[in-house]
Amino acid sequence: MTQNIPGLHHVTAISGPPQGNVDFYVGTLLQRLVKQTVNFDDPGTYHLYYGNQRAEPGSILTFFPFVDAGPGRAGPGMASAVAYAVPKDGLNAWMMAMAGAAVDFDGPFERFGEQMIALTDPDGLRIELIETDRGTGAVAVTDAAPVDDGFHSVTLWLDNPDRTARLLTDVFGYSSTGEASDGGEKRYRFLAEGHGPGSVIDLITSDAASIGRQGAGSIHHVAFRAENDDVQMAWQETLRSQGYDVTPQIDRQYFNAIYFREPGGVLFEIATDPPGFATDEPMETLGQELKLPAQYESQRDRIERILPSITIPKRKAI
Template identity: 65%
Template sequence: MPRRIPGIHHVTAISGPPQANVDFYTGTLRQRLVKKTVNFDAPDVYHLYYGNTGAEPGTILTFFPFVDAGPGRAGPGMAAGYAYAVPAGQFDGWMERLAADAVDFDGPFDRFGQRVITLRDPDGAPVDLVETNRVSDEPLDGFHSVTLWEADLAPTARLLTDHFGYAEAGHETAGGIERLRLVTPGDARGTVVDLIRSDAPSIGRQGAGTIHHVAFRAEDDAVQAEWQERLRSAGHAVTEVRDRQYFNAIYFREPGGVLFEIATDPPGFAVDEDAAHLGEALKLPPQYEPYRARIERVLPPLRVAG
């Protein structure tokens, strides 16, 4: 059986109009648009994937941009945020660059001994940038962590420690928010999961500016199948394998209610276009290819920064 999850594969969120989303993530955050496709369940809506230059697992943030999406609000039972890892020596440069570009941010403040600043994307979603000692030529070295908002930290912590191989690495309380940090060993990207509990009452609502699900890595299909069996044996209602073109996926709800996915590393994002030209063309799932002309008429054109 697999011993542990290596880290985060991707995070999928909901946004409002796509152009503002593209401007922020390719412009302000200097990410690469690595795939431009459509929502499998609503082909009149884009599914946009951002990542590092190589479109590697652990760097991928995806969005369903609904033009008429109402505002969402994070709450217990939802993923509440994601954090990018700022490579060694680049944190001050990021603050200077954002200030020069008149991009507002909060901080810096200390979290478990690391400096953090928080931006807001066009839909108000918090985006943390965390100072790390990782060496990278990328502006941001993929994910540092995700934050899950729980009514009770213990059941989710047990899943992550007993099944996924995470270990508790810190506990803080500030401003009425309790934060428990869990880390999976290794040097992969996105090895940190923070669980938070707030004293302030809140009711979450899916919508623009909220996270739909968090995906963890499986090295290949065989490992994913082992995770599927292991989780089912532990009483979790895990879906059948679903083909997402660039990875295979299984889904289940963790005890606190957050939708978890386990996604395979292969085949990757270069399976249907050259690695040097990722994200340039609209790529459609095979079932929608016969309707390409109609879909292209509906989807708004997108401009990518730089």
């Protein structure tokens, strides 16, 4: 395989009832609701996609909002945090905005030379805002603005990071760029070639006693980018040759996907950039209407009766 992984495509998590999820990610974090659709395996449950204004890979955080979901908990073998890139000198405006919205946060503090804060969404998912000039070209901001540079990173909590680190460096083409310790936690940073959106992966080990559990506030899987189907199929072949049990290609309507478990237990996906989120509605009006996979369109009336109604809060313009 000669083409390296360029970074994250999306991250998918689980939440409780959808309205609180929409209120937080659109109303508080100022993300764009990119797509309202349904879970392929459970069409009575939404699949909500949030992203930047252009709905670009590397900015997409998606949720399965199960109305009756029990609480989840991060632990070894799970992704434990998602971080957005904040423009250089823009963190203070975000701290003021969070304080004004009565959203508790930790920090600011420094990690690998970058200033950051950490908060949790309504279901307990850890969200980090990290100030960086990596790949943004952004200037200082004096107002909290939509996080339009996409992801900074995702954190994977592992019992032993060695084999996962080798997957990232020897197979995916990431570079190891640093290690840090904070009390009982050790953190190892890896950076994708090109330094684009979502190009950072952090692996952590921790002395904290926790047994991970899927549920509201937990991350379900982490998806990496493939330029197209040919590149994705080459990755499938490469990973199978490395002994990974990789699924066949699955059509997810807005991208094609393959899945496998990395050595530490986290579910990884490789997703194609095309066809993209404007394949079934104009870019200008993304996320305003419920879009169904073709196999469920004949059931639209029943599905719309089952799904909870949601109201999309106003989002600050870019």
